[in-house]
Amino acid sequence: MATKETPRVVILLGSKSDLPVIEGMYGLLDRFGLTYGVEVASAHRQPDKLKRIVKASEKGGTEVFVAAAGMAAHLPGVVASLTGKPVIGVPVASGPLAGVDALLSIVQMPPGVPVATVAVGSAGARNAACLAARILALKYPEVEAAVEAYRKELARGGR
16 A cells, blocks of 8 residues: 555556556545555456455445556456445556547446446546545545635636
8 A cells, every 4th residue: 555544545456557547646635635545456367366455445444446447447347346335447548449448348337336437547547536535525524625625726727
């Protein structure tokens, strides 16, 4: 994990090569006052490790999962099958279809196993941070205030 505190948000990657895609999340999560951790576990190559991470994170108090994956992009769906917590899928632009395959894979979950899906790539990762904050703002007034402050800054032309 990237933090010593219990992370409210856990970001899961199928590969270390996806790290540059999610880097834009860190500053936003910090801005919203959200602790987070980053873990790498392939849904296909390391399913037992992935299950251990999800279960340990839940037990530790994690409230939202973000899963970034490219191509077949099964990671977000597998995470959603392991937890009742909100899961946000970030499609990664990779392979010959530049992330469209990942987007379609993540968005087409079966009924009862929802994954909130954002845009492909780093813009989607930033939106995943914002969506995680909005979800947690329902419970934490300080997060709600930070989200509102950010929205006002965006309205003034900020980034």
